[in-house]
Amino acid sequence: xxxxxPHLLFLGDVxxxxxxxxxxxxxxxxxEHCVGQLRLPGxxxxxxxxxxTPAAAYALGAxxxxxxxxxxGGQLAPEWLASMQDALxxxxxxxxxxxxxxxxxxxxxxxxxxxxxxxxxxxxxxxAITIATGAPRTGKRLLTVGTDCCVGKKYTALAVARALSERxxxxxxxxxxxxxxxxxxxxxxxxxxxxxxxxxxxxxLTPDAEHDHWDIIEGQGSLFHPAxxxxxxxxxxxxxxxxxxxxxxxSRTTIDEYDAFPIPELKACIRRYEEAARLTNAAAQVVxxxxxxxxxxxxxxxxxxxxxxxxxxxxxxxxxxxxxxPLISSLVS
Amino acid sequence: xxxxxPHLLFLGDVxxxxxxxxxxxxxxxxxEHCVGQLRLPGxxxxxxxxxxTPAAAYALGAxxxxxxxxxxGGQLAPEWLASMQDALxxxxxxxxxxxxxxxxxxxxxxxxxxxxxxxxxxxxxxxAITIATGAPRTGKRLLTVGTDCCVGKKYTALAVARALSERxxxxxxxxxxxxxxxxxxxxxxxxxxxxxxxxxxxxxLTPDAEHDHWDIIEGQGSLFHPAxxxxxxxxxxxxxxxxxxxxxxxSRTTIDEYDAFPIPELKACIRRYEEAARLTNAAAQVVxxxxxxxxxxxxxxxxxxxxxxxxxxxxxxxxxxxxxxPLISSLVS
Numbered sequence: 001x002x003x004x005x006p007h008l009l010f011l012g013d014v015x016x017x018x019x020x021x022x023x024x025x026x027x028x029x030x031x032e033h034c035v036g037q038l039r040l041p042g043x044x045x046x047x048x049x050x051x052x053t054p055a056a057a058y059a060l061g062a063x064x065x066x067x068x069x070x071x072x073g074g075q076l077a078p079e080w081l082a083s084m085q086d087a088l089x090x091x092x093x094x095x096x097x098x099x100x101x102x103x104x105x106x107x108x109x110x111x112x113x114x115x116x117x118x119x120x121x122x123x124x125x126x127x128a129i130t131i132a133t134g135a136p137r138t139g140k141r142l143l144t145v146g147t148d149c150c151v152g153k154k155y156t157a158l159a160v161a162r163a164l165s166e167r168x169x170x171x172x173x174x175x176x177x178x179x180x181x182x183x184x185x186x187x188x189x190x191x192x193x194x195x196x197x198x199x200x201x202x203x204x205l206t207p208d209a210e211h212d213h214w215d216i217i218e219g220q221g222s223l224f225h226p227a228x229x230x231x232x233x234x235x236x237x238x239x240x241x242x243x244x245x246x247x248x249x250x251s252r253t254t255i256d257e258y259d260a261f262p263i264p265e266l267k268a269c270i271r272r273y274e275e276a277a278r279l280t281n282a283a284a285q286v287v288x289x290x291x292x293x294x295x296x297x298x299x300x301x302x303x304x305x306x307x308x309x310x311x312x313x314x315x316x317x318x319x320x321x322x323x324x325x326p327l328i329s330s331l332v333s
Numbered sequence: 334x335x336x337x338x339p340h341l342l343f344l345g346d347v348x349x350x351x352x353x354x355x356x357x358x359x360x361x362x363x364x365e366h367c368v369g370q371l372r373l374p375g376x377x378x379x380x381x382x383x384x385x386t387p388a389a390a391y392a393l394g395a396x397x398x399x400x401x402x403x404x405x406g407g408q409l410a411p412e413w414l415a416s417m418q419d420a421l422x423x424x425x426x427x428x429x430x431x432x433x434x435x436x437x438x439x440x441x442x443x444x445x446x447x448x449x450x451x452x453x454x455x456x457x458x459x460x461a462i463t464i465a466t467g468a469p470r471t472g473k474r475l476l477t478v479g480t481d482c483c484v485g486k487k488y489t490a491l492a493v494a495r496a497l498s499e500r501x502x503x504x505x506x507x508x509x510x511x512x513x514x515x516x517x518x519x520x521x522x523x524x525x526x527x528x529x530x531x532x533x534x535x536x537x538l539t540p541d542a543e544h545d546h547w548d549i550i551e552g553q554g555s556l557f558h559p560a561x562x563x564x565x566x567x568x569x570x571x572x573x574x575x576x577x578x579x580x581x582x583x584s585r586t587t588i589d590e591y592d593a594f595p596i597p598e599l600k601a602c603i604r605r606y607e608e609a610a611r612l613t614n615a616a617a618q619v620v621x622x623x624x625x626x627x628x629x630x631x632x633x634x635x636x637x638x639x640x641x642x643x644x645x646x647x648x649x650x651x652x653x654x655x656x657x658x659p660l661i662s663s664l665v666s
Contacts (some may be wrong), residue, residue, distance in 0.1 A: 074529070099529065107490045134559030134591055191529035196432065198406070200530050226467030226613050230567030237559055258467055261612070272608075279594070280559050325638045 001185050002203060004093040005033045005066035005281050008057035009049065012080050013042040014069045018256060022043040022201070023068025025179040029158055033121055035062040038083060039117045042190070054083075054090035064120070066182065075100030081203040093118040099192065105320020122181045123189040125201060132199035132238050134280055139209030143241035144219040144290065144333070145273050147263045148255050149228065150267060151247045153219040154180050156290040156319050161216040163324035169332055171214040174205050176235060180218045189219050191231045195259060199232065202238025215330070217241065222263060225255055241279040243331060244273055250294040250304045266312055288315040288327050334518050337397035337451060338366045339425040341390035342382065345413050346375040346509045348516045351483045351589060353378040356401025357429060358512040362491055368395040371416060387416075397453070399515065400429040402625070407432030418444050426451040430511020432525065432540045456522040458534060465532035465571050467613055472542030475664070476574035477552040477623065478606050481588050482561065485580045487513050489623040489652050493578070494549040497656035502665055504547040504601040507538050509568060509662040513551045523553050524564050531564065535571025539607035545666070550574065556605055557597060558588055566609060573614040576664060577606055582625040583637045599645055621660050 009023040015094035017024070027034050027047050035053035039045075047068075054065060065087035071077070074100055077151050084094055084102075087110040096102050102119035103109060112119050142160060144153040157173060157180075164171035173180070175187025195203045206215045223227030246269060255261040265274075271288045289308055293301035301321055309316040317325055342356040350357070360380050360423055369385035372378075380401075386396060398420035404410070409431055417427055417435075421444040429435050435452035436442060445452050475493060477486040490506060490513075497504035506513070508520025526534045533641035539548040550572050554561030579624050588594040597605075603619045610617035622641055634654055642649040648660055 099527070132560035136593060160538070191527070193528050194432070194524070195526050195528045195531050195564045195567060196524035196561065199560050222610065226570055227465035227532050229570055230563040231528045231567050234528060234563030237562055262468060279557065279562070284351075320515065 001026040001096055001120070001122065001181070002118070003120065003182060006035045006062055007064050007066040007095070008032050008052060008054060008062045008087070008092060009035055009037045009044055009047060009068040010065050010080070010083060011039045011043050011047070012069050014038040015044045017045050019069050020069055021150060021180065021292060022070050023066070026066065026068065026182055028155070028302025029183045030075070035060050040079070040083065043090055045304055046119065054087040054092050058091045064090060064093040064095045065086045066220060067094070067098060070097070070178065075098050076105070081107060084108055084202045086114050088112055088117055090301035091115065091117070091149065092118060095120040095122065095182065097182060097189070099123060110129050119161050123178050123192045125188055125193045126204070129193065129197040129201045129204060132203050132278065136204070136281070137206070137208045137240065138211055139215065141206055141215045141239055141241045142243040143217045143236065144245045144247055145232065145236065146219055146222045146268050147224060147246065147266070148168060148222050148223055148252060149225060149256045150256055151249045151252070152290055152292045152319065153189070153247045156247050157216045158183070158247055161326055163212055163328050167328055167332070168208065169214060170212060171216055174215050175206065175217045176220050190235050191228070195230065195234070199238030202235045206239050214263040218246055219247070222255070222270070223276065224261065226261055235275070237280045238275050241277060242281060243287045244277060245257060245288045245290050246270060246286050247290040248274065262301045266308060270312065274296060285313065287330060288317065291316055291318050293318045295320065334453070334455065334514070335418070335451070336386060336453065336515060336518060339368045339395055340428070341365050341387060341395045341425060342370045342395050342397040342401040343380055343413070343416060344370055344372045344376050344380070345375040345402050345410060348377045350378050352402050352404055354401050354483060355512040355515065356380055358513055359399065359401065361488070362516045369392050373396060373397065373412070373416065377629050380422055381399045387425050388422040393423045395425060395510060397426040397428045397529070400427070400428060400431060403430070403511065404465045409438070410434050411477045414440060415440055416452065419449050421445055421450055421666050424576045425443070425447065425452060426449070428453040428455065428515065430456045430515060430522070434456060455526045456511050458521055458526045459537070462526065462530040462534045462537060464530065466535050470536070470539070470541045470573065471544055472546045472548065474572055474574045475576040475578065476537055476550040476569065476572050477578045478565065478578055479552055479555045479568065479580045480557060480599070480602050481555050481582065481585060482558060483589055484585070484653065485625045489578055489580050490549045491516070492657055493660070496550065496661050497547055500584035500661055500665070502547060503543065503545060505547055507548050507550040509538065509551045509553050523568050524561070528567070531567025532571030534610060535568045536563055540574050552580070555588070556603070556609065557594065559591055559594055569606070569610050570613050574610060574617055576616060576620045577610060577617060578621045578623050579606065579619050580623040584628050599641060603645065619662060620649065621650065624649055624651050626654065
């Protein structure tokens with residue numbers, strides 16, 4: 001997939017940092033692809049990149065504007081349109097992972113054609129996906145799952161894949177969402193797949209492999225989310241993981257933006273995920289807990305990890321703070 | 334939705350009666366819409382209707398050919414194309430609920446245009462569905478769920494809706510699949526919805542209603558199916574059922590066409606469905622077991638219902654054999 005790197009990252013007028021997770025993910029994992037940020041008045045998120053106009057970004061080498069925000073529902077805000085048109089006039093292609101496709105917006109299509117630039121929609125699943133077979137496949141698979149959305153499933157998968165590679169173990173990060181696809185340049189956007197084909201898409205994403213190869217699969221949503229649990233379950237069944245890592249934001253007690261929905265205790269979450277996963281892989285088990293502890297001090301973070309470690313009996317770590325060595329050792333032992 | 338009744342039912346060369354469930358459903362619930370059947374050599378299913386050519390069916394009043402078969406994956410077999418073209422030449426519109434859309438098949442589009450006839454794809458979800466909110470809604474809801482696909486979820490829902498109406502209770506059958514939509518003329522094909530919007534679609538299908546109104550919702554798939562459990566869960570969360578009826582084929586021990594997947598014991602199924610449903614409706618409970626006992630004698634069927642009644646402590650019935658009165662009384666008491 002041609003992502004027209006490097007990028008100017010568009011943040012619109014986003015208020016909630018969780019809605020800017022696409023831009024943040026690209027900055028954190030592909031800093032070399034990021035030239036600057038473009039923010040509208042009222043934007044309360046700062047990626048720490050230079051604020052640039054499309055023309056200035058182009059002059060500095062940028063070749064695309066990436067829509068770095070992911071509002072609930074995945075629609076492009078009408079007030080963003082002028083910025084996209086400006087970018088095209090300045091010579092930047094546009095890359096988006098929203099449900100609403102750039103190629104369905106006539107004002108952008110005509111502008112892109114006029115300047116011979118690309119509109120790249122990454123949230124487009126493959127055309128021909130087959131129904132899941134449920135048949136076992138060769139190779140090993142690890143899936144990150146979550147107590148909620150935005151709890152580090154993608155970061156944890158990327159960190160595990162990197163740590164395995166550094167250890168000399170053959171591993172592939174498998175992207176399942178728009179940001180992961182923008183980071184790795186490939187993958188299947190599971191939440192855009194027609195529901196009948198969800199598990200089939202997950203099987204296709206993680207095919208037969210060498211017996212010692214690990215697919216490290218980015219999880220989606222949460223079994224405890226009132227809107228997205230179906231995506232989570234389809235991915236879980238189709239990917240047939242041997243190992244699960246449960247991701248959790250230690251500061252959160254309810255589902256983000258769904259305050260009426262409490263996050264269950266971690267032991268209950270573990271039981272529910274293992275029970276669901278064992279439909280297609282009887283050996284599936286949660287092997288570790290990945291904790292987001294960004295709001296805590298180092299000492300507090302250590303205490304949080306120790307507390308969850310005692311209550312669950314599992315390896316607990318924050319992939320942004322801690323070494324992955326114990327986890328990797330447990331996987332390949 | 335204009336279904337161009339009455340119908341000639343197309344069965345292709347189908348071998349497995351379960352693959353002909355669309356045609357069977359229309360015959361059983363809308364006999365007045367059925368003029369005849371069109372079968373290809375090798376077809377082993379008989380609906381008990383006259384075998385008619387498209388021209389003969391047209392002469393008897395038919396105005397559409399309905400694709401009455403639903404093969405795994407929902408693709409039109411290439412060898413069926415000639416029959417569709419014959420039907421259009423004879424003056425019949427075509428109605429289909431396959432994933433593959435009639436309007437995407439150029440040979441049919443040109444033939445339909447030449448004869449000014451319609452190509453009706455019923456498995457097309459609404460264009461603008463919103464993400465589920467999880468917020469409670471007024472009115473009462475019942476969802477049929479299954480131990481597998483093809484275990485009577487649609488028939489049970491239709492039977493419950495009819496029995497409620499006969500009792501003078503305000504009830505609406507809510508179709509969620511192609512056959513239900515062909516029977517009732519409306520609904521949302523859940524398995525064709527983009528996965529992120531599944532629960533939102535189910536919320537939209539079953540909106541706020543009078544406090545004593547019952548939505549009787551056709552279930553889809555099974556939580557224990559390796560390919561379709563995601564559809565099941567999204568529908569379950571979005572429809573927020575107060576009552577569930579678990580449907581089961583008493584003669585089946587493994588998932589149909591997935592022999593490696595055993596059907597769990599009914600008590601385990603009940604626990605899993607209630608646990609999942611209570612995410613969005615804490616009061617959700619399984620209120621009865623609907624059993625397919627078609628292969629059994631009357632005496633055997635009674636014994637099967639009694640045995641499951643004892644093991645589960647719930648009302649057990651075959652909606653094709655037994656009165657619905659005890660169930661309806663328990664719902665409205």
